[in-house]
Amino acid sequence: MQMQKAYLKLANGRIFEGLAPDWQTDSSYGEVVFNTGMTGYEETLTDPSYSGQILTFTFPILGNYGVSAGKRWESEKIHAKGVICETVFDEPAHHSQRQTFLSWLKQNNIPLICGVDTRELTKVIREYGVLSGVITTKADLEPDFSDSMTHDWVKEVSPKEVQTIGNGKYKVILVDCGAKENIIRCLLNFDITLKRVPFDYDYSNEDYDGVMLSNGPGDPKLCNQTVAVLAKAMTRNKPIFGICLGSQLMALAIGANTYKLKYGHRGHNQPCIDLKRDRCYLTSQNHSYAVDDKTLPSDWEVTFRHLNDNTVAGIAHTSGMYSAVQFHPEASSGPQDTFYLFEQFFNQIQAGGSK
Numbered sequence: 001m002q003m004q005k006a007y008l009k010l011a012n013g014r015i016f017e018g019l020a021p022d023w024q025t026d027s028s029y030g031e032v033v034f035n036t037g038m039t040g041y042e043e044t045l046t047d048p049s050y051s052g053q054i055l056t057f058t059f060p061i062l063g064n065y066g067v068s069a070g071k072r073w074e075s076e077k078i079h080a081k082g083v084i085c086e087t088v089f090d091e092p093a094h095h096s097q098r099q100t101f102l103s104w105l106k107q108n109n110i111p112l113i114c115g116v117d118t119r120e121l122t123k124v125i126r127e128y129g130v131l132s133g134v135i136t137t138k139a140d141l142e143p144d145f146s147d148s149m150t151h152d153w154v155k156e157v158s159p160k161e162v163q164t165i166g167n168g169k170y171k172v173i174l175v176d177c178g179a180k181e182n183i184i185r186c187l188l189n190f191d192i193t194l195k196r197v198p199f200d201y202d203y204s205n206e207d208y209d210g211v212m213l214s215n216g217p218g219d220p221k222l223c224n225q226t227v228a229v230l231a232k233a234m235t236r237n238k239p240i241f242g243i244c245l246g247s248q249l250m251a252l253a254i255g256a257n258t259y260k261l262k263y264g265h266r267g268h269n270q271p272c273i274d275l276k277r278d279r280c281y282l283t284s285q286n287h288s289y290a291v292d293d294k295t296l297p298s299d300w301e302v303t304f305r306h307l308n309d310n311t312v313a314g315i316a317h318t319s320g321m322y323s324a325v326q327f328h329p330e331a332s333s334g335p336q337d338t339f340y341l342f343e344q345f346f347n348q349i350q351a352g353g354s355k
């Protein structure tokens, strides 16, 4: 593939030079974040939570195992607004690869800049905090970063229609704010029928056995409709479990606060302690926001903490009926150590809430 000169221009004035494939003509704006995962570029780029973000991979090689026919994907397309990396390898050898990494980016029209010193860039993000950036092939582009952070991404990635999945005994509402497919795969290990609903769907008066609040992109404080329905559902004493954005929405629904971290947590080796079990787990994470534990009501507790910075990584109501984690127990990619949380949720569903 022929390459051309490309630039990553950051809102703080820093410019990184690199290379882009010759088909790339559009400039792409987004919030520049970094992920430290050593594998899983397919899962990561198809995670809807990355909508609006330009993703820096700190692992130095992308593309070495190609791209599968979708069996590892977390949704049907790439959601990140651009890819920043050190080296792209475009001659993969893997039994499940169906196309090369660069051809996949081209198909999805996702800009790339490679040849970037991602260690240096990561230091910039860690020191400055996440910031807007643009990948462009135009050396003279004067970036306009004015409207990059306030977009309602959940509305864009949430499904437009209700969908029923599976044929199990217990009915679980999946509030899909941009759910990773692996949450669905994990839930279908159990005797469950999933009703997958849009972010603004009112399920609070329906007959169900449990509710799963999905991950999703952007600022949780933009999700007023989802929070309002959730607050009603939380009066019914039926199990509710939240993942990542779901955890932040649960906090907002009980009147607690969320705030933006300086540069978030993104990667597969994020250490969290389960305070009840007194055990540490390596977790998969991808988030910018966190729950402020000082604002939790007195009948709520912190169940997990992130061991790198002591931020809240899980909350629960003292009844145990409502709980959520800031990390991804569905993993994909990343360690599956916390799958037991799905088992706990299913046990609660079987126990029947207040029935």
Ligand SMILES: NC(=O)CC[C@H](N)C(=O)O
Residues within 6 Å of the ligand: 049, 214, 215, 216, 217, 218, 219, 220, 243, 244, 245, 246, 286, 287, 288, 289, 290
């Ligand atoms: N993966 C997620 O659900 C991310 C949640 C939220 N958008 C955040 O960045 O904190």
